[in-house]
Amino acid sequence: MRRGRFLRAALWFGLAFLYVPIALLVATSFNPSRLSTVLSGFSFRWYAALWADERLIEAALLSLRIAALSATGATLLGTLAGYALARYGRFRGRNLFAGLLSARVVLPDVLVGLSLLLLFVQLEQWIGWPEGRGALTITLAHISVALAYVAVVVEARLADGGTELEQAAMDLYASPFQAFLLITLPLLAPALLSGWLLAFTLSLDDLVVASFVSGPGASTLPMVVFSSLRLGVTPELNALATVILAVVALALFGALALQRQAVAVGAARE
Amino acid sequence: MNRLAVLAPLWAWLGLFVAAPVVIVAALSFSTSIPGIPPFTPLLVAPDPANYAVLTEDAFYLRAALRSLAVAGVSSAACLLIGYPMALAIARAPERRRPTLLLLVMLPFWTGFLLRVTAWIGLLRDEGWINAGLGLLGLAPLRLLYTDFAMYIGVTYAYLPFMILPLYARLSRRDPDVEDAAADLGASPLVVFLTVTLPLSVPGILAGLALVFIPAVGEYVIPELLGGPSAQTLGRALWNEFFANRDWPMAAALATALLAALAVPMALLRARG
Amino acid sequence: MAQLAIEGLTVRYGPAIALDRLSLAIDAGEMFVLLGGSGSGKTTLLRTLGGFIQPDAGRITLAGQDITRLPPHRRPVNTTFQSYALVPHMSVADNVGFGLRRQGVARAEIAARVRELLELVRLSDFATRRPDALSGGQRQRVALARALAPRPRLLLLDEPMSALDRNLREQTRHELLRIQRGAGTTFVLVTHDQDEALAMATRIGLLHQGRLAQVGTPAEIYERPASRYVAAFMGAANLLPGRVGPPGTVELDGIGPVRAAAPAPLPPGSVIHVALRPERLRIGAGGANQVNGTVAESAYRGGSVDHLVRLPGGAALTVAQSLGEGTAALPQPGAAVTVSWDPDACVLLTE
Numbered sequence: 001m002r003r004g005r006f007l008r009a010a011l012w013f014g015l016a017f018l019y020v021p022i023a024l025l026v027a028t029s030f031n032p033s034r035l036s037t038v039l040s041g042f043s044f045r046w047y048a049a050l051w052a053d054e055r056l057i058e059a060a061l062l063s064l065r066i067a068a069l070s071a072t073g074a075t076l077l078g079t080l081a082g083y084a085l086a087r088y089g090r091f092r093g094r095n096l097f098a099g100l101l102s103a104r105v106v107l108p109d110v111l112v113g114l115s116l117l118l119l120f121v122q123l124e125q126w127i128g129w130p131e132g133r134g135a136l137t138i139t140l141a142h143i144s145v146a147l148a149y150v151a152v153v154v155e156a157r158l159a160d161g162g163t164e165l166e167q168a169a170m171d172l173y174a175s176p177f178q179a180f181l182l183i184t185l186p187l188l189a190p191a192l193l194s195g196w197l198l199a200f201t202l203s204l205d206d207l208v209v210a211s212f213v214s215g216p217g218a219s220t221l222p223m224v225v226f227s228s229l230r231l232g233v234t235p236e237l238n239a240l241a242t243v244i245l246a247v248v249a250l251a252l253f254g255a256l257a258l259q260r261q262a263v264a265v266g267a268a269r270e
Numbered sequence: 271m272n273r274l275a276v277l278a279p280l281w282a283w284l285g286l287f288v289a290a291p292v293v294i295v296a297a298l299s300f301s302t303s304i305p306g307i308p309p310f311t312p313l314l315v316a317p318d319p320a321n322y323a324v325l326t327e328d329a330f331y332l333r334a335a336l337r338s339l340a341v342a343g344v345s346s347a348a349c350l351l352i353g354y355p356m357a358l359a360i361a362r363a364p365e366r367r368r369p370t371l372l373l374l375v376m377l378p379f380w381t382g383f384l385l386r387v388t389a390w391i392g393l394l395r396d397e398g399w400i401n402a403g404l405g406l407l408g409l410a411p412l413r414l415l416y417t418d419f420a421m422y423i424g425v426t427y428a429y430l431p432f433m434i435l436p437l438y439a440r441l442s443r444r445d446p447d448v449e450d451a452a453a454d455l456g457a458s459p460l461v462v463f464l465t466v467t468l469p470l471s472v473p474g475i476l477a478g479l480a481l482v483f484i485p486a487v488g489e490y491v492i493p494e495l496l497g498g499p500s501a502q503t504l505g506r507a508l509w510n511e512f513f514a515n516r517d518w519p520m521a522a523a524l525a526t527a528l529l530a531a532l533a534v535p536m537a538l539l540r541a542r543g
Numbered sequence: 544m545a546q547l548a549i550e551g552l553t554v555r556y557g558p559a560i561a562l563d564r565l566s567l568a569i570d571a572g573e574m575f576v577l578l579g580g581s582g583s584g585k586t587t588l589l590r591t592l593g594g595f596i597q598p599d600a601g602r603i604t605l606a607g608q609d610i611t612r613l614p615p616h617r618r619p620v621n622t623t624f625q626s627y628a629l630v631p632h633m634s635v636a637d638n639v640g641f642g643l644r645r646q647g648v649a650r651a652e653i654a655a656r657v658r659e660l661l662e663l664v665r666l667s668d669f670a671t672r673r674p675d676a677l678s679g680g681q682r683q684r685v686a687l688a689r690a691l692a693p694r695p696r697l698l699l700l701d702e703p704m705s706a707l708d709r710n711l712r713e714q715t716r717h718e719l720l721r722i723q724r725g726a727g728t729t730f731v732l733v734t735h736d737q738d739e740a741l742a743m744a745t746r747i748g749l750l751h752q753g754r755l756a757q758v759g760t761p762a763e764i765y766e767r768p769a770s771r772y773v774a775a776f777m778g779a780a781n782l783l784p785g786r787v788g789p790p791g792t793v794e795l796d797g798i799g800p801v802r803a804a805a806p807a808p809l810p811p812g813s814v815i816h817v818a819l820r821p822e823r824l825r826i827g828a829g830g831a832n833q834v835n836g837t838v839a840e841s842a843y844r845g846g847s848v849d850h851l852v853r854l855p856g857g858a859a860l861t862v863a864q865s866l867g868e869g870t871a872a873l874p875q876p877g878a879a880v881t882v883s884w885d886p887d888a889c890v891l892l893t894e
Contacts, residue, residue, distance in 0.1 A: 010355030018378050021389035024399050080276050100284040108488020110508045114525050115291030121308050122294055144287040168628035170615040172642030186632050205382045208490055225384050241385035248380045252373055
């Protein structure tokens with residue numbers, strides 16, 4: 001079918017557009033020469049340099065810590081928000097609620113970063129907390145942004161169904177809270193996981209907001225990478241990118257394979 | 271579950287971390303920059319709209335705004351042109367292939383966008399891959415990095431998944447029988463697309479635009495890394511006011527103006543979405 | 544003694560009225576069927592009884608207790624849902640015991656009761672299975688067992704058999720009746736299938752536009768419908784307009800005088816409708832009432848044939864000719880026939 005061919009071609013072109021730069025980057029990371037386009041062999045030299053770069057490693061660890069904390073916080077709050085949006089119907093102020101929630105998702109990072117920094121500065125002036133800026137403020141800022149994404153994922157999953165199960169549970173003498181714990185949460189588990197992962201990635205990836213709300217001594221990985229980048233691409237960064245790509249690809253395809261397996265087992269049992 | 275117990279902490283958080291900051295930014299825009307900590311006169315003590323005067327009088331900011339709009343506009347259009355066929359192709363693919371395809375689309379996003387910008391720097395710079403390829407073909411090298419072109423490509427590249435996903439979400443919900451019925455009634459594939467598929471996918475397009483255009487207007491990193499030093503966007507201007515000039519009130523004025531300007535498309539997209 | 548008393552129940556969705564000052568009394572141990580088309584309000588009524596909808600007006604009393612404002616988890620009423628709503632991540636036994644666990648019943652007692660119920664619904668071997676490993680009919684039985692386990696005073700069933708195929712439905716109907724009699728619980732069942740209602744109910748409540756069109760036993764509703772709507776809803780009916788004639792007769796438009804056994808509820812000369820069930824009409828002469836006509840078309844039904852007979856006055860009668868033993872030859876389309884019936888087949892309807 002003519003339409004089919006055009007669309008498929010478009011799809012492959014798009015995927016090429018997405019992946020060719022990445023493929024070149026991976027190739028360069030194994031190139032021992034500093035001149036990226038002269039392929040003079042295969043070497044792990046830049047990976048070794050990466051491993052030895054303490055500043056980078058420290059920043060990476062900090063970023064991972066912040067990402068894990070903020071993802072968890074965002075998932076907790078985002079689940080409540082998504083639940084409220086999906087199950088509370090037209091509650092008072094719903095539009096404002098949804099609007100405030102989605103504002104973070106849509107606004108440019110610079111606006112988010114500046115406004116949160118000013119908030120922290122003012123708060124410090126008025127009530128003495130947060131003391132100085134650093135990992136804590138970055139974490140709070142990231143929670144504030146990611147919670148909207150989690151809420152969207154949770155709301156979408158809940159809107160898809162499950163009301164009858166919750167009603168059945170209440171019909172059988174479960175209080176609304178018990179119904180949430182015993183029925184809704186287990187059903188939400190996949191959505192919660194993907195929401196957590198999404199929040200984790202957003203946090204790990206964020207440069208602008210972290211730059212605004214961070215303080216001395218708290219340099220996240222993106223911040224370190226960015227300051228390196230401004231001086232020009234070092235081959236180490238190619239190695240870093242490849243490492244991250246490998247880890248993420250493994251994780252995602254692994255998850256997909258696991259899910260496929262679970263579906264196959266379920267189908268075999270029928 | 272007690273509604274109050276659920277909604278109260280949420281409202282508190284939203285009020286503190288979303289609403290309050292906006293108010294504070296707006297208030298700060300009326301202060302003046304002074305040396306000290308914090309580097310501005312106390313909020314709302316002696317409000318002075320001088321910063322806004324500078325914004326409107328200095329052509330620099332207008333140029334930056336126009337450039338931001340251009341970047342966001344061109345990139346959104348490019349994302350739409352590239353992303354729509356991709357989303358439609360995935361929506362039409364057999365069920366079992368779709369998770370893999372979506373994964374392939376999302377994988378670059380999950381690897382972090384700074385490092386993907388790195389990839390483009392490698393491609394575009396004077397000794398980069400594209401110029402190496404041109405050299406192999408015996409062509410003269412092109413100035414690609416630190417140009418507007420580089421910005422457009424970079425922003426498109428970074429935001430493409432955000433256009434594809436909402437489009438796919440919308441397209442995958444469509445009823446293929448409607449398209450079949452149109453074809454059955456004599457419509458060619460192109461006509462089916464224009465009269466059935468495209469109109470039904472408009473909410474997806476709007477959602478994609480909301481996730482691409484609006485954040486792209488304030489984009490800082492990509493213009494900074496890929497654009498030339500004279501290619502100032504609102505995002506860069508804001509960053510520079512804050513970090514380079516240490517003029518927080520000015521940055522706040524810029525932010526408030528940007529927010530006000532974006533409020534209109536945001537509200538429009540929310541109403542239609 | 545009425546176990547469930549519904550008084551003046553009104554439910555509104557914005558400007559639309561789903562239930563209109565509905566009052567009904569249901570006795571203990573009944574298998575009461577709420578019947579109606581879509582939009583009639585039967586599902587709204589069921590959900591209001593279950594506590595999922597708060598009525599705008601009216602009262603619901605169960606065994607003397609006013610339960611109108613009680614939320615679902617505090618009402619001694621249980622529901623089976625059309626989609627069964629079994630908890631997918633719990634086994635059959637855990638599903639059945641769900642309500643008992645919420646009530647804080649002792650573990651040993653829960654296990655015993657679950658066993659008892661699984662035996663009742665004949666699923667004892669399935670205790671450890673998950674819902675996704677069960678067929679539709681089996682899931683329905685689990686849903687039933689789960690709803691019965693906490694010994695509710697009232698069990699509400701929302702279209703329990705709509706998701707089952709035809710053959711399974713008959714079987715399930717017998718099961719349901721057996722289980723209900725065994726448990727002795729009052730059942731209120733919602734369905735749009737009138738055959739099901741007629742076969743199962745102790746009494747039927749036919750709902751139309753949020754009001755009860757008629758409440759009665761299956762026989763009462765079928766043989767003595769209270770209005771044209773009821774007559775037309777319950778099975779096919781020939782509805783013929785006419786006027787009340789001298790005692791014992793009705794002047795039917797286009798047909799002439801017919802003898803009716805039931806006394807006319809209105810004075811002579813008033814407009815009235817007569818309902819005639821197709822199975823009470825015979826092909827061939829010999830009844831107290833008869834008319835001549837032509838067969839327009841015939842529809843074969845397996846156990847019977849439906850003939851559409853056109854009468855000279857323009858009216859048409861549907862006659863169901865049963866294909867038992869000793870039946871006369873089947874008239875073909877176009878044939879001239881005589882249709883006859885007895886006076887007591889005439890049902891007189893004033894609205």
